[in-house]
């Protein structure tokens with residue numbers, strides 16, 4: 001096993017230049033990206049006063065997310081709620097109304113800020129709301145294997161009833177196994193017909209209590225602020241049933257809700273703590289970034305020193321900008337953080353080059369051709385279930401392009417993947433992407449024969465993310 005000088009230095013939390021100097025003393029002239037073997041690395045490490053422990057790749061993440069907590073360490077925690085529903089049914093209005101009426105009072109003078117989540121208080125109990133309505137964020141989290149939501153509030157406008165995105169939201173909540181509370185909104189409107197909403201929902205297998213089911217529904221008006229307290233009470237009731245608990249007395253784990261690079265403050269990430277308590281000074285990893293918590297701010301712009309389970313805080317101190325949906329874990333020291341992040345960045349690169357070799361055994365060919373032609377294009381064939389999704393995918397992939405590399409969509413069509421799609425793909429060594437569609441037997445056989453990769457997706461975000469990774473593989477091919 002070999003390691004670059006940079007990586008060795010990172011793992012020891014030493015400067016690469018010191019490693020190079022030491023190697024020089026031993027008669028080796030090497031540069032920062034040169035590779036040294038494990039024995040040399042071990043020698044260097046012990047000369048620099050480090051204890052050497054060789055780890056296999058898979059050990060790196062071991063123990064990062066620790067085992068379940070003992071029952072007696074668990075304490076109840078606030079529920080985390082996401083609001084979903086059809087466009088214009090009042091998701092944003094509801095989030096705003098709830099926030100304005102019940103937001104946990106910070107110190108005097110606190111200015112409310114959008115950090116991606118906020119807490120309200122009802123009868124002495126806290127509730128955390130994810131401040132991004134709609135199911136895009138929800139799906140994005142889930143796509144990364146993270147579960148950030150305990151309860152979904154399904155907003156349905158009483159004057160409009162169940163609409164396409166209402167159905168989508170129901171599908172997402174069900175797929176995630178998250179209980180739904182229905183908020184029948186806009187009941188102030190003369191044309192409001194709440195009972196129609198209930199019968200509409202019946203058709204989607206959402207049976208509210210008054211119709212003999214067990215789904216809670218509340219009639220509200222975000223505009224006139226009717227029944228908002230009742231909605232909050234129902235959320236608390238539901239969360240009691242769920243028995244939401246976490247151990248606050250341990251190192252923190254959580255999830256990134258939002259992150260961006262702020263001009264003045266550097267990388268800023270809103271972390272929703274899920275276990276343990278996050279503290280200023282903690283060293284944490286999030287996806288393939290790490291940092292030391294320099295400061296934490298709540299949704300009122302107030303500094304906080306500690307964040308217990310279900311509390312969202314803006315974290316300052318990351319060295320790079322993590323991505324929404326990244327899992328966060330506190331680690332014991334900087335060396336450990338670097339080790340994990342190095343490992344993950346390596347994984348990311350490997351994954352990218354695996355995907356770039358979509359057409360097995362033809363990556364070299366493709367790279368050669370791309371290099372010869374002077375510009376890099378990433379050929380793709382896309383098949384989807386409906387025109388709308390095919391167009392959305394094509395549009396999203398188009399936007400990924402840079403001057404250096406861009407997606408070239410050979411064909412984007414509606415319907416299952418057929419042999420003629422494979423023929424088309426073979427001509428350009430292009431992978432085929434199926435969105436909510438499958439390949440028939442002839443197509444599968446042909447793909448197998450030609451070494452064409454067929455990838456299936458049902459979440460656009462995953463698809464785009466993977467193509468992005470593959471394209472960055474083209475940008476910097478691994479040697």
Ligand code: GDP
Pocket residue numbers: 085086087088089090091092093094133185186187188189220221222223224
């Ligand atoms: P979103 O797209 O689901 O986030 O919906 P918005 O919150 O942006 O609301 C869409 C429109 O419905 C806006 O014009 C709101 O003012 C209006 N609206 C939202 N809630 C209510 C309500 O309870 N009553 C009435 N009459 N209008 C509402």
